[in-house]
Amino acid sequence: SIFFAACDSTARDPDESQLGRRFGRDELTASAERESFAENTGPRIVILGDSLTAGLGLTTEEAYPSRLQARVDRLGADLDVVPAAVSGDTTAGGLSRLQWALEGDVRWLVVALGGNDGLRGLPLGQMKANLEEIVENATMQGIDVLIAGMEAPPNFGEAYTDAFRQVFRDIAEERGLAFVPFL
Secondary structure, three states: OHHHHHOOOOOOOOOOOOOOOOOOOOOOOHHHHHHHHHHOOOOEEEEEEOHHHHOOOOOOOOOHHHHHHHHHHHOOOOOEEEEEEOOOOOHHHHHHOHHHHOOOOEEEEEEEOOHHHHHOOOOHHHHHHHHHHHHHHHHHOOOEEEEEOOOOOHHHOHHHHHHHHHHHHHHHHHHOOEEEOOO
16 A cells, blocks of 8 residues: 555655655644644644654654655655654543544544553553544544554563553554554
8 A cells, every 4th residue: 555655664765855845843832733734634644643753853854754754745645744743642642632633634544652651651451542542533534544563661571561562463453453563
């Protein structure tokens, strides 16, 4: 599918003329993000994430949303990549802002959350419930979902990190979702 081709990690040479013409990776206030979403009425891929998708520590051109947008553009797809990422966000935070993130003509939702849940050692049952609710809301609106797995830090022990990793695999398998083991 065009989406998986767009996610191809070998895409290292983004078309510089396309980068930065979409929404940037900078952290914005919720109201500014809502205004940006309202300006774009075309079909879109929304990336619901945290600092990994916000591009913390990277230039806008190096961040995942910009690279994905450049790849989508090279493939000739009429899709805008819209980052809905907040550094430090958890699955609960992503769920709380999901409604406005899915406004408009969203075709794909990339769910790239959970890393901060793992960093904080939050209960896996709650993380899974939040992710499932995000997926359920999107699929009920006819939006295709790709779930990106995350990794927990090893200092929580092998049992936690293995169970953490499995949450993403289970959700993808149980719901028949596109899955990337680690963004």
